[in-house]
Amino acid sequence: MKERKERYVGHIVSLVLGIISILTALFYYISIPAGIISIIMGVKTYKKQGSKLAIAGFITGIVGLSLTLIIYISLILILLLQNMY
Secondary structure (H helix, E strand, C coil), X not given: CCCCCCCCCHHHHHHHHHHHHHHCCCCHHHHXXXXXXXXXXXXXXHHHHCCHHHHHHHHHHHHXXXXXXXXXXXXXXXXXXXXXX
């Protein structure tokens, strides 16, 4: 009887959520949770399996979170500076 290997799809989940985080950067309520979960899943999967897709998910999660933060910090600064002049 063949033994089945345990499949862990954490690397795919991490990559998909990282891409969703980048694509929905204007919607913080989607982008921030997707980015955080992507980073966590990427790190866990990389430690468990050493998957390169896990690294890609980790990186896309960081990019998505960074993009979201840059957009919203810029918007806040623009609104604050507009009121000064």
